[in-house]
Amino acid sequence: MHTRTIDPADIVNLNIPNYSHGVDVDAATRWLHLSGQVGARPDGSFAPDFESQCRQALANIEACLRDADMNLNNVVMLRSYLTHREDLAALRRIRSEVFGDRHFASTLVFISGLVDPGWRVELEIVAAAA
Numbered sequence: 001m002h003t004r005t006i007d008p009a010d011i012v013n014l015n016i017p018n019y020s021h022g023v024d025v026d027a028a029t030r031w032l033h034l035s036g037q038v039g040a041r042p043d044g045s046f047a048p049d050f051e052s053q054c055r056q057a058l059a060n061i062e063a064c065l066r067d068a069d070m071n072l073n074n075v076v077m078l079r080s081y082l083t084h085r086e087d088l089a090a091l092r093r094i095r096s097e098v099f100g101d102r103h104f105a106s107t108l109v110f111i112s113g114l115v116d117p118g119w120r121v122e123l124e125i126v127a128a129a130a
Contacts, residue, residue: 001130002026003076005103017096020103023076028128032068036081036122037061038114050087050120054094057123070127072098077105077126084120085110091121 006022007013037060039053040046046053065071080091088108114122 001028001128003128016106017092018078018099018101018103019106021105023103023105025076025128027130030068030070030129032065032070032074032125032127032129034061034064034125034127036079036124037064038116038119038122040116040119046116046118048118050084051090051094053119054087054091054121054123057121058094058098061123061125065125065127068127068129070129073102074127074129075099075102075104075125076128078107079124080106080108081111081114081122081124082108082120083111083113087120 003026004024005020006024007020011021037057038046039056040060041056046056062072065074082088082091091108
């Protein structure tokens with residue numbers, strides 16, 4: 001499988017870490033559409049702070065990817081839902097730490113709340129594998 005980022009020169013360059021306008025996936029035979037993952041631990045508890053919740057949500061994503069015989073390199077789309085605008089810088093920093101310089105399609109939405117009022121982030125991915 002080969003992927004190619006889509007960032008046309010004639011549309012705005014948002015200059016955001018880990019962001020591309022699109023990803024062209026060639027010859028993928030398996031797709032994983034993962035439900036949104038929140039920062040809840042296996043026992044259902046969660047830390048009150050954004051960074052801990054974000055890292056736990058990413059750990060939950062990695063566990064699901066592992067179960068599907070995939071890893072973070074298979075991610076081609078990330079949707080992020082944040083309840084606090086001030087968490088944006090931390091999200092971008094953590095994404096860069098976790099994904100390195102990889103680029104993928106990405107959407108970020110600020111929302112008024114999640115199912116549990118204590119949750120601050122929900123992350124949803126699409127992954128592809130050959």
